[in-house]
Amino acid sequence: MNTQEWIELSDRYIMTTYKRYPLVVTRGLGVHVWDSEGRCYLDLVGGIAVCALGHAHPKVVTAIKEQVEILSHISNLYHIAPQILLAQLLVENSPFDKAFFCNSGAEANEAAIKLARKYASEQMVGRYELITMQDSFHGRTLATVTATAQARFHVGFEPLPEGFRYVPYNDLAALEGAVTEKTCGVMVEAIQGESGVVIPDPGYLPGIRRICDEKGLLMIVDEVQTGIGRTGTLFACEQTDVLPDMVTLAKALGNGFPIGVLLAKEKIAAAFVPGSHGSTVGGNPLACAAASATLETILDEGILDNCRKVGEYFLSRLAELKEKHSRIREVRGQGLIIAIELTLPGAEFVDKCMEKGLLINCTNGNVLRFVPPLILTKQDVDKAVVILDGVLEEK
Ligand SMILES: Cc1ncc(COP(=O)(O)O)c(C=O)c1O
Structure with missing residues (x-):
């Protein structure tokens, strides 16, 4: 043809x-x-x-070929060896303690939003709002498109879920001023990729960390585009010495094989219990084998x-x-x-x-x-x- x-x-x-x-x-x-x-x-x-x-x-091709001949999918009803190994690799090469696997960036952010709300519902009763940044991009599911503070992506999909407030990117004063008694966290891209590779001031992410610490809020960094080495370090936020409570990854993680992951500190991750959240094929053996091969190659070569x-x-x-x-x-x-x-x-x-x-x-x-x-x-x-x-x- x-x-x-x-x-x-x-x-x-x-x-x-x-x-x-x-x-x-x-x-x-x-x-x-x-x-x-x-x-x-x-x-x-x-x-x-x-x-x-x-x-x-070749490393990713071989990993996928070898895995597909053994086991492609089994579901999260069972423990999955390649998923455990990938989680270990991610945790041992990051400041985070636990992983939740899914299939895309939007899903990783959706999981982060749900984990923030779940944690807040138990530890910060009455707080559920997330502050996100104007011109951000977090995905196309209904919650992540609402977190995406760009009206052009919202048109025709209203009513949008409640619980999101928007402030300009790279503006700490606006962020501080937007925090209310309902705010449970802040979600931010390390660099705004979709809106034109907007790189924040060096003090911006550390400033968000300070505000979150002072006000008892969760800091979620969306590294779907910047993570897995894109900026020259495994995570972009490493370069600012900021330790978020959660980080989301997807895109490069599977080098083309669909996979996403939410990484979180233990204290926050503990809010997810059996039945809280899930994904049938999220973190399946094939995706995890591809991701481990990708990550190992990026780290070792x-x-x-x-x-x-x-x-x-x-x-x-x-x-x-x-x-x-x-x-x-x-x-x-x-x-x-x-x-x-x-x-x-x-x-x-x-x-x-x-x-x-x-x-x-x-x-x-x-x-x-x-x-x-x-x-x-x-x-x-x-x-x-x-x-x-x-x-x-x-x-
Ligand atoms: C920063 C960021 N977050 C989330 C997403 C959504 O990822 P996906 O398209 O895999 O759902 C993207 C996609 O461009 C992105 O750049």
Whole structure:
């Protein structure tokens, strides 16, 4: 089938919740993917910050193959060896004590919201509200889309669940002022990814921790996009020395195999008891085998170091482009979550890059976002910069 035929079938059978590019990607290897016509692309989208080890990484492929031949699924009615091993790996490489496994970022955040409420219902009676940040993104379930303080995602889905208050990101005074006798916690992204790679001031996350400590609130950090090495450390909040009460992860955890996890300190986690929450396939053997292989490879094979080095190099090359092109308003990033903010809409740049064999993403209208595999090399960066330079020249 050619591309057009695939697209016609897609339109016939799949709900139109996504605005898709006219591209059918059929194969991937490392930092490259190929379309249904055999064209190769350098992939700086990485499945939207998911394929941290690139496509078809041999360690992940082997782990999935080996596990699928033994046991794919059994349910959480029983103990699951790969799930236990993954929980151990996550806990031993983090400041958290307990894990709850699910299948996506939204579900991990949903679990965090429920755990916060459950804990509050027992330990802070009368408190149930969470404060979240304007322009945040926490997922598409009804609770997480409500936590997502962006009206455009709410339209048509009202009435939304109650119990959420919004304040501007990076504004500690507004946060402090919004706390009421009903507040039980604060939920925040370490970097706002979807709204354009917005990096907070260095004192912001520590400031939230201080406010939470002073007012007895739970601090939940959504690291669905920034976690698992994206910023050069396993968790982005490590770099600010902040210890949240809960953290959520998904995206890169399974390198493309769907999995999400909520990690929490023991005292908070204890509010979940048998029957409190669950997921039939959450943390199943196959997903956990993929995630353990991903995490072990990231930790043991210098991936974090590569992310920091190549990320810095990428930022420096983009800073050169900024000097040359007045359409670039700002270049920013941390590790390999990097953005070019343009002075004009970015959609056309994405199309032009695609024509030249480079996949990038535009978010928030005028922000070109790069969340490539963490195995990216300086040579890959150089190749991408030549294409970006050409496209910026053309416009
Ligand atoms: C910070 C953050 N939280 C949650 C989500 C939702 O994750 P998922 O699409 O896996 O439900 C996303 C997705 O982009 C995200 O960036």
